[in-house]
Amino acid sequence: MHHPPQVQFSRSSPCRTFLIVVGTRPEVIKVAPLIRRLRDTSWARVKIVASGQQSDLLGQTLAEFGLTPDITIRHRDASSGPAQVASRLIQRLDRIFVEENPDCVIAQGDTTTAYAASVAAFYQKIAYAHIEAGLRTSELDAPFPEEFHRRAIAVSATLHFAPTSAAARNLIDENVPKDRVHVSGNTVIDSLLEVAATRPPPPAEFGTRRMILLTAHRRENFGPKLRDALTGVRAFVDLTPDVGVYFPVHPNPNARDAALEILSGNPRIHLVEPLGYRDMVAAIQNAWCVVTDSGGLQEEAPALAKPVLVLRDLTERPEAVASGVVELVGTSREGVFKSLYALHKSPAKYTQMARPVFPYGDGHASRRIVDALYRHFSTAQERQDATIVPLQYAS
Numbered sequence: 543m544h545h546p547p548q549v550q551f552s553r554s555s556p557c558r559t560f561l562i563v564v565g566t567r568p569e570v571i572k573v574a575p576l577i578r579r580l581r582d583t584s585w586a587r588v589k590i591v592a593s594g595q596q597s598d599l600l601g602q603t604l605a606e607f608g609l610t611p612d613i614t615i616r617h618r619d620a621s622s623g624p625a626q627v628a629s630r631l632i633q634r635l636d637r638i639f640v641e642e643n644p645d646c647v648i649a650q651g652d653t654t655t656a657y658a659a660s661v662a663a664f665y666q667k668i669a670y671a672h673i674e675a676g677l678r679t680s681e682l683d684a685p686f687p688e689e690f691h692r693r694a695i696a697v698s699a700t701l702h703f704a705p706t707s708a709a710a711r712n713l714i715d716e717n718v719p720k721d722r723v724h725v726s727g728n729t730v731i732d733s734l735l736e737v738a739a740t741r742p743p744p745p746a747e748f749g750t751r752r753m754i755l756l757t758a759h760r761r762e763n764f765g766p767k768l769r770d771a772l773t774g775v776r777a778f779v780d781l782t783p784d785v786g787v788y789f790p791v792h793p794n795p796n797a798r799d800a801a802l803e804i805l806s807g808n809p810r811i812h813l814v815e816p817l818g819y820r821d822m823v824a825a826i827q828n829a830w831c832v833v834t835d836s837g838g839l840q841e842e843a844p845a846l847a848k849p850v851l852v853l854r855d856l857t858e859r860p861e862a863v864a865s866g867v868v869e870l871v872g873t874s875r876e877g878v879f880k881s882l883y884a885l886h887k888s889p890a891k892y893t894q895m896a897r898p899v900f901p902y903g904d905g906h907a908s909r910r911i912v913d914a915l916y917r918h919f920s921t922a923q924e925r926q927d928a929t930i931v932p933l934q935y936a937s
């Protein structure tokens with residue numbers, strides 16, 4: 543990955559307008575550093591559209607990052623299946639895109655919001671920049687419906703910002719033109735390193751025990767798979783007195799009900815409300831290991847040298863698995879129990895998995911994206927007028 547030059551733009555450059563569409567907590571965490579960098583330029587006008595895909599978590603995360611949406615989509619219809627949300631959003635975003643007439647729509651990841659924004663942008667012939675492009679599992683329905691969203695977005699996006707070279711290769715293999723694919727790193731590492739550097743204090747319940755930081759809310763795990771996986775965690779913790787669990791429980795009732803039923807009643811297991819990002823980073827930094835089905839945590843925990851056991855059979859993030867710091871353990875009770883037991887029993891295994899690795903970025907992804915956006919959306923004359931100042935990077 544090369545370090546991009548910092549571009550100082552000519553004062554005479556007219557602005558380009560970017561509409562950034564977000565709908566969920568992880569999208570906000572991942573676009574916040576990009577919004578800040580774009581707003582720091584003299585040539586980009588940025589507007590935030592909050593899609594309302596998530597209600598509370600979206601608002602809380604925007605507030606934590608000091609972001610105020612310029613446009614908020616409110617949903618009178620409470621039905622929340624992907625088809626209902628996608629169809630409502632395509633219509634609403636279409637109208638917004640006509641009214642705002644941006645030069646480019648930017649969206650992140652694989653949510654219904656990112657997908658609906660790509661369809662609406664396509665119909666209005668507006669450029670679409672996809673952040674975190676090219677992640678793929680080999681199965682269209684795992685994760686569901688996110689894998690479909692990613693693949694569909696790639697068909698119509700104008701610019702594809704891939705976090706890794708493997709993700710870029712996936713896109714090129716799908717015939718995305720090479721010059722539209724940029725390996726930027728994942729912007730989540732920009733957010734993570736910035737917050738981690740402030741050394742936020744650990745949550746009160748952490749104490750001195752070895753704490754498992756647990757999160758689980760993937761739609762394809764809801765039901766028996768999630769219950770099995772949580773039962774494996776419970777059995778391990780009941781048998782291992784020096785271990786505890788810290789579980790910020792997702793508000794989705796499918797996740798919440800299973801968590802309360804299976805994990806309540808052990809004083810070493812703490813079920814807590816979703817954490818703000820600062821508290822979450824502190825929890826990762828102070829955890830013994832992370833057990834999760836989340837995508838973001840597979841990217842963050844390796845950078846903070848924490849072993850990750852993934853409650854899935856497949857991952858679109860093979861890089862950290864290949865480094866030996868992330869293990870796919872599936873969702874069977876025995877599999878989850880055995881993996882935790884092995885990590886606890888073998889200091890050599892733990893040391894091998896508790897190494898800092900950075901396959902997903904170096905904290906400078908947003909700079910690379912801003913630089914590529916400038917190169918794409920400026921004219922040759924504007925570029926000629928601009929002064930290019932190489933950035934000094936800390937080693």
Ligand SMILES: CC(=O)N[C@@H]1[C@@H](OP(=O)(O)OP(=O)(O)OC[C@H]2O[C@@H](n3ccc(=O)[nH]c3=O)[C@H](O)[C@@H]2O)O[C@H](CO)[C@@H](O)[C@@H]1O
Pocket residue numbers: 566567568569571572650651652653656674677685688730757790791815816817818819820822823835836837838839842
């Ligand atoms: C299928 C898949 O992998 N899709 C992913 C999915 O996101 P996810 O699975 O990563 O979603 P979550 O687990 O909800 O969020 C994670 C983030 O939230 C932080 N966090 C968590 C709990 C908490 O209490 N407080 C917090 O602050 C945590 O540290 C992390 O940064 O959609 C994204 C958007 O498109 C995609 O990028 C991404 O591929």
